[in-house]
Amino acid sequence: MSKPEDLTDRLEKLYTGAVHDVLRAMGHGNCVLPNEIKSLDPARKLAGEVYTVSGHIDQSRDPHDTLVQWTGLLSAAPPGKVLVCQPNTHMVALMGELSAETLHYKKVRGYVVDGGCRDTEFILKIGFPVFCSFTTPADIVARWVPDRFGEPVTIGTVTIRTGDYILGDRDGLVVLPAAIARDVVNRTEEVVSTENRVRTAILDGMDPQQAYLKFGKF
Template identity: 25%
Template sequence: MHTVEHDVDRPDSDVVAAFEDVPSTIVSDVTGNIGLTMDSGVRPAYDGVEMAGTAVTVNASPGDNLIIHKAITMTEPGDVLVIDCNGYTETGHIGELMCTSCQANGLAGIIIDGAYRDSREIAEMEFPVYGRGVNPQGPLKQDPGSINVTVACGGVSVDPGDIVIGDDDGVAVIPPEGAEDVLERSRAKLDSEDSVREEVLEGEYLYELNGYDELFDNLTIVGPEDSIQ
């Protein structure tokens, strides 16, 4: 069954824009590493990428991009296309012309759990693209799919309207209902790291500043003499 849902409940644009200055690592830290960051196989198309936007989700048949073309026409400026191709990397589902169209219409980026092509051109245009691989093989245009349904991308469940941020380290997904709390904790974490950085520059060790020494002292240390012979 294929579903095309036109309405997306988008979060406040000011909240989305505020996440532009929040690294994906900080989101992971303040959310307790509970699976809001995509797996390491989803990588940016170039170095220095920065992205923050609202998810428009696509479930596409592996090897086919007809539904992706349709989804592009349904986006608004500031959206990020999050495309589930079931990790298929034997076809380049999107390329430079599609990315040019997205950029011209104000999209914030594309994330595809699958492959893309025209990697050099995409890098040169500096349009944020994340994918699982690169393949020159062109896609078919014969299978429908679904737009704005829950998808799995990079091992993370993504709903339309989720806030998506990306940088060189990877991609993080923030559900809108808890976004302001995540943003507040992220800012506090960044301020804390600024203070800690000053102490580290003075020669202090994170091992002691963060209390890791106490954790270590509570461990049961096993030496060679304790090994099973």
């Protein structure tokens, strides 16, 4: 059996539209994260196995305590995974330059948050993939703490579990449940191959409707 990183490499070569179509056909159409969550760098894709974290606003904590909790979150992030965070707030940034550089150094593949980010220019220079809902200068100090690691989180209408896979590109983010991720990638590779044949046929002069009827894909 191939390793998880092999599946990640294959997934990264695909695109979210095709993966979504396969998931929908398999009865898993509720797989797309809210469209306000976008990449800081639209040209940068993100793919990999998920590790989840969640947290909440707690303004009773002092700055030291919140930073101890935050650095603990960074320590817990496993190399080779995509960190997916449900912070349960849109008050503060849940990623910044030093944190992004730390995760990048640890070889975490990227970060997805249903919330804010700051230090955008620095993160873009680092080249660490971040998908977020908005940017703000406000940080987590004395405001926010993590509360669960590796447990299911819900973003929009999609429940995401550690071990699931995620793919992000210019169009957004799609989640592949762990139990079917390999099958989804296999089927999507077949879809992309068929789409390439359709494209070639049309560019060679075939009528688009005839191409659809011949290949069953458009």
